[in-house]
Amino acid sequence: MERGTENRTRIRWTVVTGVLLACCLLYDRVDVVGVVLSALTLVVTAFGVWTTWRASAAMDDGAAARRLSKAVVDAGSMSSRVLGGDRVVADVTYRFRPCAHARGAALPLRPAGRLDGLVADYQVLRPRRLVVTGQPGAGKSVLARSFAAELNKVRADGDPVPVLIALGDWEREESFRDWVVRHLVRDYGRSRKRARQLVDAGLVLPVIDGLDEMDRAEVPLAESRAQGALDALSNYQESLEPAPLVLTCRTDLYDVLEASGRPMLDTARVEIDPVSAEAAARFLSRRAGAAYRQAAWAPILDELRTHPQGMLARSLSTPWRLVLVATAYEQANDPSELLSCTTREEVGDVLLGHFIPSSIRAVAETRSRYAPEDVHAWLGTLARGLHTRSGGRTDLALPELARSPGAAWARRLYAFLVGVCAIVPALILLSGLGGDPVIWGMAAVLVVVGSVGWLHLRPGGINLWRRADFALPPWGSPLWSVGMRLACSGRGRWAVCVSALWPILIMWRSVAPSRLGGVEDWTLAVTMLFTPLLLVVMVTACHLGSATTGPSGWSRAGVFFALLFMWPATVQVFLSRSMSLGAGPDFFCLAAFGSLYLALCGPMAMYACWLLINCRRLPFRLSRFLEWSRAAGLIRVTGAAYQFRHREFQEWLTRNSLPARPTPTVHPPTRTTTP
Incomplete structure (x- = not known):
């Protein structure tokens, strides 16, 4: 009954919105009627968007956890090259180590002792707090990924969702709960409100990797970020009970942390055994x-x-x-x-x-x-950049590159572009009709809108987007068909129907005869043919999360938004050229739409500036190169950040800026004949 009432309400709002839009396009010759209908259309459209948002906000905790679980599974796929590109895997075992203090978790009676049984052993722990230790290269990061994936497969409704998070960007000033919320927003495309709801409900199981990668070797233990993180994890609770979590760390560092007098209590510790020579x-x-x-x-x-x-x-x-x-x-x-x-x-x-x-x-x-020399040089540049600007951290998040301490010239270039795009439209307006108060008001509005772009230069920036998961999959990816099916089903159908009215009615206005309110301008109709395609891309992308499309989807979204904002400006330039209006309107349109893009998509524009500054040291299509490196097994992905395959590999690249040796001659494999 409620479902039918909801559908009828949406149909009514769709019809009303369509009628108002049609009236606006057909009867704009009457100024008062046009203004009234435009205002009504704006109110109706805003109310429709608000009702859709309220409907999605009413999602219960269980449904939100299921969506997060799907996003984690989509983001947790590993390239086959991570395991060496073969089905054969190393035989790795583990053992539970006794705690150095009296408050340890209750252990399973018969531990499995093999990595494929770690999930079953973890589910028996009380409380469910586990520390996985091992020597460098023992497979802690790969284990954390496979653990999160396997636990997601057997997770029941009401159980927390295991979420893999790298610990490298945690700082003492930020509470652990806020840090988890931030990563759910950045890495898995949740809204901040939804992420906070999941964390407060105890439906997030942090699988934390990289405690041993937070500090340089010369940092004293008492002042280290690792000790501060361990203190924050010890205080991470649900009501009066310790909250579940999984942590990975090197054996030697965790031994020191455990003996420091401030260990993490109520935990079990698993030690990954070295691989034997026979294995x-x-x-x-x-x-x-x-x-x-x-x-x-x-x-x-x-x-x-x-x-x-x-x-x-x-x-x-x-x-x-x-x-x-x-x-x-x-x-x-x-x-x-x-x-x-x-x-x-x-x-x-x-x-x-x-x-x-x-x-x-x-x-x-x-x-x-790619040429091996180029790959080595580019990866070496990225590794040295991480070492210089962040003390050897491992997270390589594309949106944060332009905010790093070594990207001052990129921020200066961005600030210059914002200034040009904010001032040029106002000067063009005032140079022609400077005495008109309306023109002065329009110029002031353009300057204010353009100046919003400068706010992105602040350390925290500004967040003008309600959702954090707008990202585009690669062109030709099957995710496009998935996104279209999601957009045309459920609540998305209403948004698609209302949004599709805009380009359809604009096209009708362009080709319709004058007695029906049209202008019969076929040239304008041809230039507007691209608009429905942009609409399809936007609607599809809104139904695909960043966890699905990966960290490179963010940069593709930046290109799409630039195209979306500059396409109307290009149409206007084309029309002004056909009417011989001069260069003034052309500069005005380009600068005005560019100013709007910088105001709404500042981080994407700053990233483009960073690429321009570093175009001689890195490929301009950096995200494409990193995706290729991921497929080759040189790079891995954690949430919305890239990481080098292993910390040893990153440190080796930092030390070796040039290839260590020439590429050897390839010898074709020869089969051994069987007698």
Whole structure:
């Protein structure tokens, strides 16, 4: 009954809005009637948008949690190159470690001891607070991702949604709850109100990665951000009970933090075991590269089996190093060169020297290829930028690049553009009709609107968008058809019907005869053909979250909004050229619409300025390159931020600005004949 009443109400508002729009277009020759109808149309449209927003705001906690869970699943997909591009995975085990204090969580009676059983072990914990520790490269980050994905699959209604969040950007001044809310908005496209609702209802399980990546080595423990974060996590509660969470950290750092006298209580601790030499040899022997090049891999496998405690076995005792070996020597190079290395660091340098060329070679057959030297130089520039401006943090969020301390010239260029676009339209108006009070008022409005763009230069910026999830998928992606189906079903149908009336009626006004209120201007009709396409893109994108489209969708949305704002200006320039009105109206239209774009989409414009300033050191289509690097296994994605594949890889790029060695000759794999 309520559903039918709601549909009838929407139909009535749709009809009323359409009638008013038609009247505005057909009877604008009567000034008073046109003004009244325009005002009524604005009121009706605003009321329709408000009712739709209120309907979506009435969503209960369970439905909001289900939507968040879907967004987390969409954002949690990993490239196959993260696991080495093969179905074979390393055999990794873990064990529960006793706590160094008396307040630990109740452990399962029979722990699974294998990574595929970690979700079941976690669900038995009381309270559900878990710390996962391991050596560098032990697979903590990959485990956190797979844990969030597996727990989402078995999550029941009413259980909290596991959300993977990198801890690198947390500061002491921000409460932990506010930090989680901020990441739900930025990384998973939730509105701030909805994110706060989920956190307060206890429906968010933070899976926190990167406690060991928050500080430089020389920072004292008492003053470290890691100790402050551990204190904030200890105080993270639901009512009087400890709130559930999962945390990853390096073993040595967490041992120090636990012994500092301020540990995190009511938790269980899992230690990831090193990969044994036999497990490493079994993993490498089952890879496709070893199967096709048995003679080349035989010395390495023999060394691992013969000396299980040797230097090479210790150097390859983590899943990260094993994937490095598999990638470096899968299709080319001689793995026996590792036998001449004398330290773990030397083994790492040799493997990382092959990592970029080998990763490029692995995806060259299916994707556009970049030169290894360019990839190394571009990734090195990004790594050094992270090291310089943020103390070695790992998050590379595109919207924040122009706000970094080293982007002063990008902000100056943006401020100059805002000033030009804010002042030029006003000067053009005043130069022609400066004595008219109406013209002075219009000029003042243009200056005020243009000046809003300067507010984006503040540290916190301004938020003129209610939703944080407007992003565009790649062109040709199947997500476009998904977005269209979502837009044409449920509550979206009403918005589509009302929004579609605008371009249809404008087109009718352009081609209709004068007795029906038209102007019979076919030239204007042709120029307006692009408008329905822009509408389709906007309606589709509004139904796809940033978690679905990934961090690169934000930059594509910036290009779309620039096109959306500059298309009317282009139409006006085209018409003024056809009427020989001179250059004044052209500059006025371009500057006025540009000023509006800078006011509404300042962060996107600042990012474009940052790309222009750094165009000689980085590719201008940076997001496309980062998406390619993600497919190649060089970059990973956490929410709306890019990260280097591993901290060791990022630090190696910071130290090595040029390729470590020339690209080796590719040797085609040779099959070993079976007698």
